Amino acid sequence: MKYDIIIVGGGVIGLSIAYYLKKESPSMKIAVYEAKYIGYGASTRNGSHIRVHFWSEPNVVFAIKSRKLMLSLGSETGWNPIPYIGGYLWLIYDEETYQTYRSTDKDIWKKYGVGVEFMDPSEVVEKYPYLNVGRLIAGVFGREDGKIHHDFVTYAYAHKFMEKKGIINEYTPVQKILIDGNRVKGVIVSGKTIEARKVVIAAGAWSKRIMKDIGIDLPLTPARKELSVLEPVKFFIKPLIIDMREDSRGLYVCQTPRGEVMGSVDYPEIRGTYEFNNTLKYLSTYAKAVTRLIPSLRKLRVLRVWSGDYNISIDHSHIMGRDEEWPEGLYVATGYSGHGFMMAPYTGYLMSKYILNDYIHRDMEPFLPNRFREGKLIKEVMVIG
Amino acid sequence: MDGDEPEPQSRPLSVKLLEDGIYILSKSFKFKRPRGVRNLAWWGSERIELKNGYNINPNIVDEKLINEIVKIKKLGLSSKLIWSFRDSLGAGFYHKKIFRNKLVWSLFTKMINKFLPYPYPDMSQSPNTTYPLQINIDSKFLIIGGGISGLKIADELSKETRSIVILEGEKYGVGGYASLLNGWPKKIQTLYNKLRRKGIKVINAAVFQGFLEDAYIAYKYDTEQTIKIDADAIIIATGGYEIPPLFENNDLPFIFSLTTLLKLINKYGYTRLRKGVIIGGMGDLDKALDTLIEKGVNITVIYRNQAPQKDREYLDKHGINYVEEVEKIRTSDTLRVKKLLIHSSRGEKLNLDVDFVAYTPIVSPDKEVVAQLNPKYVFDTRLGGYIPLHNLSGEIFRDKNIYLSGISGGYFPIDTIEKYAAIQARYIISKALNYENYDIYDFADAFNEIKSRYKELYQAYVMMDAAYQDSKVYEYIDWENPPTLFEGDASSIFVCHDMDVLYKDIVRSYKELGMWRMEHIKRYTGLGTGVCQGRDCQLNAAIILNRISGKKFLEIGIFRSRYPVMPQTLESLAGVEE
Ligand SMILES: Cc1cc2nc3c(=O)[nH]c(=O)nc-3n(C[C@H](O)[C@H](O)[C@H](O)COP(=O)(O)OP(=O)(O)OC[C@H]3O[C@@H](n4cnc5c(N)ncnc54)[C@H](O)[C@@H]3O)c2cc1C
Numbered sequence: 001m002k003y004d005i006i007i008v009g010g011g012v013i014g015l016s017i018a019y020y021l022k023k024e025s026p027s028m029k030i031a032v033y034e035a036k037y038i039g040y041g042a043s044t045r046n047g048s049h050i051r052v053h054f055w056s057e058p059n060v061v062f063a064i065k066s067r068k069l070m071l072s073l074g075s076e077t078g079w080n081p082i083p084y085i086g087g088y089l090w091l092i093y094d095e096e097t098y099q100t101y102r103s104t105d106k107d108i109w110k111k112y113g114v115g116v117e118f119m120d121p122s123e124v125v126e127k128y129p130y131l132n133v134g135r136l137i138a139g140v141f142g143r144e145d146g147k148i149h150h151d152f153v154t155y156a157y158a159h160k161f162m163e164k165k166g167i168i169n170e171y172t173p174v175q176k177i178l179i180d181g182n183r184v185k186g187v188i189v190s191g192k193t194i195e196a197r198k199v200v201i202a203a204g205a206w207s208k209r210i211m212k213d214i215g216i217d218l219p220l221t222p223a224r225k226e227l228s229v230l231e232p233v234k235f236f237i238k239p240l241i242i243d244m245r246e247d248s249r250g251l252y253v254c255q256t257p258r259g260e261v262m263g264s265v266d267y268p269e270i271r272g273t274y275e276f277n278n279t280l281k282y283l284s285t286y287a288k289a290v291t292r293l294i295p296s297l298r299k300l301r302v303l304r305v306w307s308g309d310y311n312i313s314i315d316h317s318h319i320m321g322r323d324e325e326w327p328e329g330l331y332v333a334t335g336y337s338g339h340g341f342m343m344a345p346y347t348g349y350l351m352s353k354y355i356l357n358d359y360i361h362r363d364m365e366p367f368l369p370n371r372f373r374e375g376k377l378i379k380e381v382m383v384i385g
Numbered sequence: 386m387d388g389d390e391p392e393p394q395s396r397p398l399s400v401k402l403l404e405d406g407i408y409i410l411s412k413s414f415k416f417k418r419p420r421g422v423r424n425l426a427w428w429g430s431e432r433i434e435l436k437n438g439y440n441i442n443p444n445i446v447d448e449k450l451i452n453e454i455v456k457i458k459k460l461g462l463s464s465k466l467i468w469s470f471r472d473s474l475g476a477g478f479y480h481k482k483i484f485r486n487k488l489v490w491s492l493f494t495k496m497i498n499k500f501l502p503y504p505y506p507d508m509s510q511s512p513n514t515t516y517p518l519q520i521n522i523d524s525k526f527l528i529i530g531g532g533i534s535g536l537k538i539a540d541e542l543s544k545e546t547r548s549i550v551i552l553e554g555e556k557y558g559v560g561g562y563a564s565l566l567n568g569w570p571k572k573i574q575t576l577y578n579k580l581r582r583k584g585i586k587v588i589n590a591a592v593f594q595g596f597l598e599d600a601y602i603a604y605k606y607d608t609e610q611t612i613k614i615d616a617d618a619i620i621i622a623t624g625g626y627e628i629p630p631l632f633e634n635n636d637l638p639f640i641f642s643l644t645t646l647l648k649l650i651n652k653y654g655y656t657r658l659r660k661g662v663i664i665g666g667m668g669d670l671d672k673a674l675d676t677l678i679e680k681g682v683n684i685t686v687i688y689r690n691q692a693p694q695k696d697r698e699y700l701d702k703h704g705i706n707y708v709e710e711v712e713k714i715r716t717s718d719t720l721r722v723k724k725l726l727i728h729s730s731r732g733e734k735l736n737l738d739v740d741f742v743a744y745t746p747i748v749s750p751d752k753e754v755v756a757q758l759n760p761k762y763v764f765d766t767r768l769g770g771y772i773p774l775h776n777l778s779g780e781i782f783r784d785k786n787i788y789l790s791g792i793s794g795g796y797f798p799i800d801t802i803e804k805y806a807a808i809q810a811r812y813i814i815s816k817a818l819n820y821e822n823y824d825i826y827d828f829a830d831a832f833n834e835i836k837s838r839y840k841e842l843y844q845a846y847v848m849m850d851a852a853y854q855d856s857k858v859y860e861y862i863d864w865e866n867p868p869t870l871f872e873g874d875a876s877s878i879f880v881c882h883d884m885d886v887l888y889k890d891i892v893r894s895y896k897e898l899g900m901w902r903m904e905h906i907k908r909y910t911g912l913g914t915g916v917c918q919g920r921d922c923q924l925n926a927a928i929i930l931n932r933i934s935g936k937k938f939l940e941i942g943i944f945r946s947r948y949p950v951m952p953q954t955l956e957s958l959a960g961v962e963e
Binding site: 038039040129130132155159162170231236275277278279280281284286287288290291292295296297298299301303305306 | 505506507508509510511512516597598599600602611613898899902904905908909914915916918947948949952953954955956958959960961963
């Protein structure tokens with residue numbers, strides 16, 4: 001068997017790349033190899049949020065364009081991913097953070113037309129009477145942000161890719177990347193060699209291990225995160241709310257279109273694990289924090305819990321493309337640090353251009369892997385959850 | 386409780402509404418059916434209070450909305466209005482072309498929000514109150530389930546240690562199915578009192594919530610407290626979990642298993658079921674009928690073949706109508722009245738108005754009679770009760786002392802269960818306490834005996850769990866020949882009663898998108914993402930997928946039904962110590 005391109009990993013990133021590759025070049029022989037079932041990784045376990053408000057310019061630009069593609073996905077693929085743009089609301093409790101938001105707004109967000117709204121505590125209380133805000137300094141509202149059904153985006157890509165004779169193999173973990181001299185030769189699956197001219201590693205939290213096997217060390221750390229939903233109630237939490245009190249441990253909470261209240265906290269962080277279990281620690285920490293912020297949730301009941309991995313890179317920004325020092329034909333798209341779902345459409349779009357035409361768009365340049373070698377890290381700190 | 390009669394349970398809302406002929410309004414517009422009759426009823430009557438007759442959670446009140454709905458109900462429009470949304474969040478919905486239009490979509494979402502009978506949470510909650518405190522259990526043995534199996538095992542174990550705690554999910558009483566059948570039987574009373582005298586604690590209203598990574602917890606739902614468990618060995622004795630059968634027109638169920646019937650009538654005090662048909666077969670029919678006669682329920686029993694001698698004597702003695710050699714059954718239902726047409730090969734014809742049809746287990750000799758009701762698929766129960774057994778896979782199962790005990794009391798005579806429990810208790814003692822030369826029965830032999838005597842039933846029980854793992858316990862499953870089921874036309878029957886996933890949604894997922902893995906069906910249709918977390922619907926869905934795709938169960942797979950078993954309040958979790 002010989003392919004033009006093999007994609008390792010059937011998450012939203014791998015599938016988006018597959019989708020755009022096939023769109024650009026329908027005759028190409030492309031296969032996705034997925035260790036379990038498509039979406040098994042973070043792609044169907046995430047919070048399904050999209051936002052444009054990052055703290056670094058490259059991420060803001062990337063996210064804005066990705067959002068645009070995401071919103072047109074419905075008409076493009078025929079899958080309605082139920083976009084809901086309800087905004088993000090950050091609750092800020094210290095002066096320093098406040099100033100950072102102010103300056104980022106002035107220097108970056110406004111520049112790209114996504115300036116945020118600053119609210120003083122009384123405004124926040126008036127607009128969101130259900131919040132117990134404590135000693136709030138300010139609220140920051142980003143109106144472009146919202147959510148989109150993550151499963152449907154993942155399936156839309158897969159479905160359309162397969163319609164064009166793209167091949168998706170499930171329960172077929174890639175055991176090894178084959179390198180011949182300074183070229184990628186293919187992959188090994190179930191002990192068999194499958195040849196390909198190009199191989200794209202989009203294996204989420206597993207990417208580090210796969211790359212390490214061929215001697216490339218990416219600065220990535222997987223961290224398990226847990227999420228839960230409460231029984232549905234009438235829609236009242238309109239934006240995604242992020243409580244930035246130190247002891248709220250990065251609490252975020254929102255409501256899904258079904259009315260279920262969904263949220264998480266940043267604690268405890270379990271590193272490098274692939275067992276998608278849940279803990280009492282998470283449940284009790286989250287329960288304490290969220291009932292402090294929204295006391296009316298006290299009597300609501302937890303319906304469901306799950307977990308998935310963030311794949312955190314050293315500068316909290318993704319890694320895409322290739323390093324010229326790597327074997328030829330080897331590409332990555334990984335390290336999305338908790339925001340890969342929203343970045344998937346533009347990733348797929350740019351990666352397809354790069355893989356097919358060797359074209360490096362300026363928007364993707366900052367995310368190339370050589371930034372670690374060259375010490376050109378992205379100044380991104382905004383990781384939510 | 387100290388050995389007196391268990392207190393009668395007040396009727397939960399679900400039951401009351403049904404009695405009034407009103408469809409359940411629970412969490413969403415989709416849930417007009419008494420989805421998970423067991424679940425709802427079981428959530429405890431306190432929490433489910435009648436407010437204006439139509440509220441479900443006393444902590445969540447939206448009077449205006451309730452009044453609106455009552456108005457709509459009175460106009461008789463409700464079912465139309467609600468039905469028109471019925472597969473709204475299931476697979477059928479997203480794909481409807483019309484919703485790709487942005488305007489239509491936004492109007493539609495607005496409308497949903499307007500008409501959703503979701504209540505608002507209680508906004509008056511104060512942020513400053515304290516949380517309910519956590520309860521700690523520290524014992525050698527923890528037994529989950531106070532049915533005959535759990536009690537009997539406790540009895541045996543108590544010969545070795547008194548450090549035993551029993552968690553019972555029901556709010557009052559113990560005895561599980563045996564109590565359900567016989568009220569508060571002497572045997573159970575004696576056993577219970579004996580255990581009490583020995584200082585063994587039974588905690589009622591305590592539901593084991595599943596296996597979290599860092600803790601085993603249960604939920605005491607009457608006081609809304611988290612129970613943290615520290616035990617050397619855990620014994621799961623939660624019996625069987627009833628899986629809703631897929632019958633046509635059964636979305637407001639009137640066809641259910643005898644177990645469910647007894648629960649509704651005997652436990653939850655459901656009084657609207659006045660007359661019905663029982664499809665006879667096996668087991669403790671006489672005891673069940675005792676209970677029903679006592680409650681004044683009018684019964685007709687039907688048999689595919691001849692009634693067993695034992696049954697016949699009983700029925701004659703009590704003057705109960707029965708029909709043998711039934712050939713044909715047809716149902717029709719108008720809005721309220723269910724009609725049943727029964728033909729026997731002896732030329733008898735019976736035309737009945739019924740409130741219910743109850744069947745004894747499908748493995749009974751009379752499954753062909755059940756088939757006449759044109760069921761799509763029927764599965765009664767799965768072993769292990771409501772506990773997500775697959776969480777026992779891997780290292781937890783092997784390294785920790787966790788044992789599965791008991792076989793559904795509904796289908797086996799009490800003596801069999803007692804015997805089995807005793808054997809198992811001794812096995813557990815030898816293992817958990819590391820008794821080298823302990824005199825144990827040959828566990829494997831006992832196991833095999835049950836396996837062979839009740840082969841088909843047993844296969845049905847474990848099939849679902851087997852999909853999770855390649856654990857040795859399940860290796861006898863005959864994958865090529867799964868339990869017999871009835872064939873029928875695909876139609877609009879509900880598979881997932883929480884998320885309104887229809888049979889045809891599953892068929893469509895397969896036919897149009899080529900989806901046949903359970904994980905995909907779950908994500909695409911929403912199946913199993915409601916309260917039951919797949920406990921109700923997965924097995925049925927797996928069978929449908931197996932039938933339409935020809936894939937094996939192991940390939941189709943089963944997703945995890947995680948914590949919690951019973952939805953648990955946030956404040957009870959906030960009360961957990963750091
Ligand atoms: C709890 C949580 C909440 C999140 N919330 C958001 C959010 O709100 N918004 C947002 O944008 N992002 C969010 N994210 C992040 C987002 O989910 C991820 O960044 C994104 O899904 C990454 O996609 P991926 O395709 O790179 O990885 P994955 O989805 O993890 O896919 C990788 C795939 O590779 C497969 N694989 C692994 N090894 C092999 C192998 N050897 N051979 C073949 N296949 C292999 C895996 O099985 C897996 O399916 C969240 C993540 C989590 C965990």
